[in-house]
Amino acid sequence: MIYLDNAATAFPKPAEPLRRALEQYLEAGASPGRGGYDLAVEAEYEVDAVRRKVRRFFGGGEGWRVCFAYNATDALNTLIMGLTQEPCHVVSTRLEHNSVLRPLHHLAEQGCISLDLVPFNSQGYVEPQAVAAALRPDTGLVMVNHASNVFGTVQPVAEIAALCREHGVELLLDASQSAGLYPIELEKWGVGGLAFTGHKSLLGPTGIGGLVLSPRVNPLPTRYGGTGVDSINLVHTMDYPHRLEAGTINLLGVLSLGQSLDYLATPEHGQALSRERELCARLAQGLAATQGIELYCAQGPGERLPLLSCNVKGMRAGDVADILDGDFDIAVRSGLHCAPLLHQDLGTSPHGAIRFSLGAFNTAEDIEAALEAMERIGSTAAAKGR
Ligand SMILES: Cc1ncc(COP(=O)(O)O)c(C=O)c1O
Structure with missing residues (x-):
């Protein structure tokens, strides 16, 4: 075939990184951040090491946050829903995947946001000036598909980000397709953050994805639950990464992602x-x-x-x-x-x-x-x- x-x-995936992750999981697969005993501490240490790798891989600076999710769809929902708790105007594009279009459409239907979708040109690119023209004083979020899953075109996001910043709004990316295929420099480009998925060109397994966010971008939690910290409080923590991670994370997925990122650097x-x-x-x-x-x-x-x-x-x-x-x-x-x-x-x-x-x-x-x-x-x- x-x-x-x-x-x-x-497909296929390189087998070695997955094997190594499975070995790590079998040796130290305790619940990260949920216990003071050695194995739980070691598991948390491994997870933090992957967070740092992910941050560096996407060019996030010191103080940038990495929150894990199940895939890009999950991460995008967390991001979009968490940033639109107050009514606002959102700008996105007609190149988007349903992982962005459907949450935005849902919010627009509910009357929570007003939405403008910028067209692409005949070559499959979104023109920065077209995004700038759509911005309004009440624009709270600009979301762009970094690389089209139909055309393969990589959008000029540094230019778009510069125009967004002039208007005091952050550009956020759906990097599902570009991650692993195209070098990403979030801080250098002035982009506020991105959502990624592990199973495409990052060559990891299904079930792992996440968000990489600048300290300027602070979605409110939209899911609440156990975090292993501040358990006395019935209000979900606002501290990262637990703010956007409720429940036990996919440890095997995180370890695999860490191994895949090492493999991508070979x-x-x-x-x-x-x-x-x-x-x-x-x-x-x-x-x-x-x-x-x-x-x-x-x-x-x-x-x-x-x-x-x-x-x-x-x-x-x-x-x-x-x-x-x-x-x-x-x-x-x-x-x-x-x-x-x-x-x-x-x-x-x-x-x-x-x-x-x-x-x-x-x-x-x-x-x-x-x-x-x-x-x-x-x-x-x-x-x-x-
Ligand atoms: C551009 C884009 N965004 C989002 C997604 C959703 O990725 P996942 O299914 O891993 O959540 C895809 C996957 O096809 C995609 O191509």
Whole structure:
């Protein structure tokens, strides 16, 4: 099987980091921060070490906070709901994933926020000036998908952040796709924070994600419970990280994330990333030259991730994906990619597109096989006059 759906989740995962994390867990898997005995202290020490690694990995400075969550969706809900306890205006984009769109839509429906969604340009980029034009005196939050899960375009977030700061508002990122593929420098860029997920290009397991937040960004807790600290108080603590972490955290997930971050820093992985980018360029070039293929946003200047979306003219995306799977054993994602407004604006709704997303383990042979399959599907469609 040729796996080209790494933007959904990275597969396969490097086994060694996961094995090492499991060993750590089996040796010191006590409840972190919940006891004074050696093993619990050791578990907490390990968790804190991963928090520091995560902070440094995303370029957060001293005093920045890392709070763990189950995935990006969980982290984004914590962030969005925690920052909109007072009615305010929110700016986001039409490139967003439902993990951002749905919480915002819910809040807007409830009358808790007013919402403006900024469009993207023909190349799949959000223009900083378009974000600036949407800002109002009562804007309390600007939320941008750092890298599109459909186009692969990486947004100019340092420029957007500078404009937001001029208006006294923080820019926050959904870094689900960019984390692990694109170097992130939160403090340097002047970005207020981000939400990440562990199972995509960070190469960790499912069930772990989190928030990295500047001390300027302080969401209120929206879930309350045991934290192992200040237990006498019936009011949930306002201290980090427990402020945004209620209940026992996913220790195995945290340890795995720590091991994955070490793995991402290896020269071996650096080489894999360069190969991924080269293979994606070959795929884009091959698809652009293939009869009957409509490629979205693969050209043009600007920063990109190794993924791209397309359609075969006259065919539904789901049917093309079924043929790729059934006849060629190639796994891709078809449909709306949880980005309904993007596909609406692209004119590809309701059937969406097919997305090829590369990973660290793809080879040149995988890409040539995908191109050959698309060539056959495209020419069959053209011969049938589709
Ligand atoms: C841009 C974007 N945001 C958020 C998510 C949600 O990630 P998770 O399912 O890990 O919460 C995804 C995953 O597909 C994504 O691509």
